Amino acid sequence: MPRAPRRFEQDAARPPRSRQDEPPLRDESAAARPAKPKELRIYGLNACLAAFRERPQDIRKLWLLESRIPKLQELLAFCVKHRIGYNVVEAEDLDKLTASAHHEGVCLALTPAAEIPLSTWLMDLPAGPALAIWLDGVGNPHNLGAILRSAAHFGAQAVLLPKDSQLAVSGAAARVAEGGAEHVPMVRLGRDENAVAQLQSAGFVLVTTVVRGGRDLFEAELPARCVLVMGAEQTGVGAPLLAASGLKVEIPGTGRVESLNVAAATAVLLAEWRRQNR
Secondary structure, three states: OOOOOOOOOOOOOOOOOOOOOOOOOOOOHHHHOOOOOOOEEEEOHHHHHHHHHHOHHHEEEEEEOHHHHHHHHHHHHHHHHOOOEEEEOOHHHHHHHHOOOOOOOEEEEEOOOOOEEHHHHHHHOOOOOEEEEEEEOOOOHHHHHHHHHHHHHHOOOEEEEOOOOOOOOOHHHHHHHOOHHHOOOEEEOOOHHHHHHHHHHOOOEEEEEOOOOOEEOOOOOOOOEEEEEEEEOOOEOOHHHHHHOOEEEEOOOOOOOOOOOHHHHHHHHHHHHHHHHO
């Protein structure tokens, strides 16, 4: 069933902000943030190698097949040097450790990467073109992984997660991302209306996709500071976010199917934004 709309209250008397040193609006994400696990197991060769390159200090344990030893010599040497436990195991053991048959012969236990509050991300963001992806109601970890892979490829600076979303980087998402999860920060939002106001104050325009009634993506001018709002495939973008969007676009096609999978649609939007703003 569609979600009940929540109204964004506008303060017409407040002038737009123009000074970069002015503090952002209050970020309320911390109180509602889902509890993070103390240890995250990721699997897949590219996912594990990317984690080793980007944050080796977070590695806690390694499991691998004997056949993977030649590909993982550097990682094994690191584990030996820093007294990090590793085990050469059978495929059946990795199946159980990862709850997946798609582990590609390696699994790492890591300290999970911290999610960033929106206010911190905005303060650290340089001036100029910037791109983020707001996932509104998306809950499938494989879709998250595919979106992270595309986001890393096309240069998105963040994935924005609503405060009550249970979506987070998991082993399955990291494997599908093929290393992309290590290059795209996860930003946890506060209340939607506060997040919208913070983003707009920083010069961002929300762009949402609709099945019908939007501008042709390939004829629209996408903003240089852009938040792509992507909705769940059954419910789409919620009414309040749709109302707060500065631009609504649709991806033209043959009409033989109603729409694209959310991860595929995100990739198309990312590619077009990069073409216009590289």
